[in-house]
Amino acid sequence: MRTGATAQEVARLAKVSQSAVSRTFTPGASVSDATRERVVAAAKTLGYRPNALARSLITRRSHIVALVMGYLQNQFYPLVIQQLSQSLQREGYHVLMFISDESETDNALAEILQYQVDAIVIASAMLSKNLAQQCVDSGVPVVLFNRLPDVDTTRPHTISVSSDNYEGGQLAARHLVARGHQRIAFLAGLENSSTSVERERGFVDGLRVLGQSVWKRAVGHYSFERAQAATEELFQGPRLPDALFAANDHMAIAAMDVLRHQLGLRVPQDVSVVGFDDVPQAAWGSYQLTTVVQDVPAMVEATVTLLKERMDNTAPVRSIVIGCRLVERGSVRPALAAAPLRAIGRRKTNASPAA
CATH class of the missing domain: 3.40.50.2300 (Response regulator)
Structure with missing residues (x-):
């Protein structure tokens, strides 16, 4: 075993052409099984390693x-x-x-x-x-x-x-309206992001077809911390939203933390939440987030x-x-549980949030 062997040396030992050596170590290239076995054995004996940079100079492709x-x-x-x-x-x-x-x-x-x-x-x-x-x-x-x-x-x-972000927004709108929600808020991502723009456009159009409109709107900038602040902004005032659609799961999870731990609201009994993406954390037991699947x-x-x-x-x-498709979990209330939002203070430091 030695290092620094060349493709020419491998070709001589394997009794094949240098181009056969090159093809053996080029993914997708055509080479017979017998030739491949001889080349690989010779390369192992000599300690040969293909030089991807050198090959890119010849092929003009860096891969x-x-x-x-x-x-x-x-x-x-x-x-x-x-x-x-x-x-x-x-x-x-x-x-x-x-x-x-x-x-x-x-x-x-x-x-x-x-x-x-x-x-x-x-x-x-x-x-x-x-x-x-x-x-x-x-x-x-x-x-x-x-x-x-x-x-x-x-x-x-x-x-x-x-x-299909537009269709995903429509899926969220139809699902929340079907569950009896009437005060539905939207948590946008970045104002100049095509994903957020299309999801919101689909959501707004979906609500309009069903005779509703967005109750409140805030921008979370696809940031966990800014989504938390935006959620507090949305849930101010005497009449609170009874549902929230967030432009991605990252912000939806941030919103759920604020709703439960800072505002003392129950998900989904007081507020239903829908996200977008279906990241692994969405299925965690603490969140069970209903979301649009990418x-x-x-x-x-x-x-x-x-x-x-x-x-x-x-x-x-x-x-x-x-x-896209929508996966139902536990963050949206069942269709038969369309009770009015219960009276509750904006902050309950001793509240025990629902799982």
């Missing part, structure tokens, strides 16, 4: 996909990172992740492109005109994950994968498919919308 994230506080995005990374690895690609807030996304682009990435996935971050145009000029396809491009920033290489596996599969199509130039630019 690296950059993933740009704006924040990781929302439990939905760690799921995305895990499943997207695993799916790309099975296809022979690797993820290079960049964390950047909205104001720094364009600054990070220059660094991203220095790595000769084959494609970029942008999740929980915004795509500016400048960033979109630079990617087009560099020939690097971009996929917006769980985002829709604005009309002004759409470019030929910009494609997207998203849930199908992460389907979204990831669609993202990888679009990336491969664009990198191989085998299909035109297109976007994919994945359907």
Whole structure:
């Protein structure tokens, strides 16, 4: 065993061509089982390790996909990172992740492109005109994950994968009205986020069709702490909302903590709560959150498919919308329990919140 062996030495020992060695260590390349066995055995004997950087100079493909994230506080995005990374690895690609807030996304682009990435996935971050145009000029396809491009920033290489957020908002509206609620509040995410905008639009339209409108509205900025403050804002005054739809589970969980522990309200007896995403924490016993499910596996599969199509130039630019469904748990009152909100003080420090 020794280190520093070359592909030529492996080829000589295995009695195959150097291109056969290259194909053996290239994911998805065509090579017979017999050849693969001889090459792998020779590489093990010589201690050979393929040089991905050297191969990228020859193929002009780095097999690296950059993933740009704006924040990781929302439990939905760690799921995305895990499943997207695993799916790309099975296809022979690797993820290079960049964390950047909205104001720094364009600054990070220059660094991203220095790595000769084959494609970029942008999740929980915004795509500016400048960033979109630079990617087009560099020939690097971009996929917006769980985002829709604005009309002004759409470019030929910009494609997207998203849930049907509008339909998800309608599902939440229909479910709460069917359970007898009449004073329904909405907790928005970011005002300029397509996910929050579409969820609210669907929610408002869904209520209107059923003869209702949003009782109160506040903005939680997709932040746990700001969602808590927004919940306190919504539940001020003599008449309180009897239901709350939050633009994601992260904020819904923050709202439930405030309702129970700070305001002394019961969920769902006093206030029903619906979220959006179906993160693992939504099913925890303390929350049992009714929520709109984003199908992460389907979204990831669609993202990888679009990336491969664009990198191989085998299909035109297109976007994919994945359907949603609502999962019922214990945070919304049963249909037959549509009793009026009980009289209760705004704060009960000695209250025992419901599980």
